[in-house]
Amino acid sequence: MLLTSLASILALGMGAVSTSLAVSHKTYTNPIIPGWHSDPSCVYVSEQETFFCAASTFIAFPGLPLYASKDLVSWELASNIFNRPSQLPDLADTEGQQGGIYAPTLRYRDGTFYLIVSNLGPSIKGLVFTSTDPYDDDSWSEPLVFPVYGIDPDIFWDDDGQVYVSSADNNMIHHYSLDLSTGEIGDVSYLWNGTGGAYPEGPHLFKKDGYYYLLIAEGGTETNHAVTMARSKNRTGPWEPCPHNPVLTNKGTGEYFQTVGHSDLFQDGKGNWWASALSTRSGPNWVNYPMGLLKEINSYCM
Numbered sequence: 001m002l003l004t005s006l007a008s009i010l011a012l013g014m015g016a017v018s019t020s021l022a023v024s025h026k027t028y029t030n031p032i033i034p035g036w037h038s039d040p041s042c043v044y045v046s047e048q049e050t051f052f053c054a055a056s057t058f059i060a061f062p063g064l065p066l067y068a069s070k071d072l073v074s075w076e077l078a079s080n081i082f083n084r085p086s087q088l089p090d091l092a093d094t095e096g097q098q099g100g101i102y103a104p105t106l107r108y109r110d111g112t113f114y115l116i117v118s119n120l121g122p123s124i125k126g127l128v129f130t131s132t133d134p135y136d137d138d139s140w141s142e143p144l145v146f147p148v149y150g151i152d153p154d155i156f157w158d159d160d161g162q163v164y165v166s167s168a169d170n171n172m173i174h175h176y177s178l179d180l181s182t183g184e185i186g187d188v189s190y191l192w193n194g195t196g197g198a199y200p201e202g203p204h205l206f207k208k209d210g211y212y213y214l215l216i217a218e219g220g221t222e223t224n225h226a227v228t229m230a231r232s233k234n235r236t237g238p239w240e241p242c243p244h245n246p247v248l249t250n251k252g253t254g255e256y257f258q259t260v261g262h263s264d265l266f267q268d269g270k271g272n273w274w275a276s277a278l279s280t281r282s283g284p285n286w287v288n289y290p291m292g293l294l295k296e297i298n299s300y301c302m
């Protein structure tokens with residue numbers, strides 16, 4: 001979640017559809033959302049046949065832009081989730097460009113959009129914003145505030161409806177229940193640490209076919225940035241690392257797009273899995289320059 005002025009959102013199809021868009025058989029160009037859009041988190045909402053992605057804004061206001069697309073190619077700004085000072089008065093006292101709100105997770109459940117994020121202000125707080133109309137700034141709630149562990153919180157509903165947060169603190173992925181009516185959290189357990197890269201962070205938890213899948217970022221948001229995965233029959237582990245880790249990275253390549261990582265996964269209306277990820281136009285020498293393309297990926301674990 002390094003703040004860089006050039007982090008963009010990439011979309012990557014999982015499987016045989018890497019560059020032809022399964023939704024409508026179009027090709028698409030990465031980045032799908034250029035400019036400063038770090039830490040993308042995306043969902044597909046079948047009732048609206050629309051994809052939505054949110055991105056980090058650190059200390060900028062308005063913040064947490066939400067983009068909408070029918071085809072993953074054309075995107076429009078639907079709303080700013082953080083759009084009035086009352087939602088985050090602390091931001092006025094936040095110093096330093098690595099403060100504020102970054103690395104959100106966007107999810108949709110039973111007609112409601114949820115955006116969970118840490119605020120690194122004078123004190124660290126977890127925030128959950130909700131909305132039933134993603135095209136209306138005013139519909140985004142004042143946040144539920146909860147005692148988050150560190151950064152990059154993910155929100156996950158287990159089969160019994162219980163809500164769990166996974167977040168990164170002290171080089172570990174912390175995992176705990178969250179009561180969405182009171183903000184109370186439960187006991188902490190520690191999930192998979194990754195494959196040995198620095199800074200395991202950016203966790204997202206999924207459940208598919210009887211397995212919990214944990215997706216994380218590691219290596220730090222520079223040229224070693226990578227996405228790795230593990231799975232478990234049990235929400236708290238033990239974890240079985242994907243044999244193809246890292247599932248996504250441009251580490252160690254001469255590619256123009258570097259820092260590819262901090263990924264999220266979502267399924268389109270036809271059941272295809274997609275990954276969003278951030279990237280910077282830095283080249284392997286880790287300097288910024290303005291145009292280019294990303295190579296395809298083709299090894300996955302789901």
Ligand SMILES: *[C@@H]1O[C@H](CO)[C@@H](O)[C@H](O)[C@H]1NC(C)=O
Nearest residue numbers: 170171172173190191192193
């Ligand atoms: C995960 O990392 C933490 C902090 O570095 C360490 O204390 C812990 O033992 C690690 N857990 C595993 C399973 O390697």
Ligand SMILES: *[C@@H]1O[C@H](CO)[C@@H](O)[C@H](O)[C@H]1NC(C)=O
Nearest residue numbers: 189232233234235236237238
């Ligand atoms: C699953 O996790 C729970 C704690 O969350 C533990 O008590 C149980 O032994 C675990 N089961 C397996 C098969 O690891």
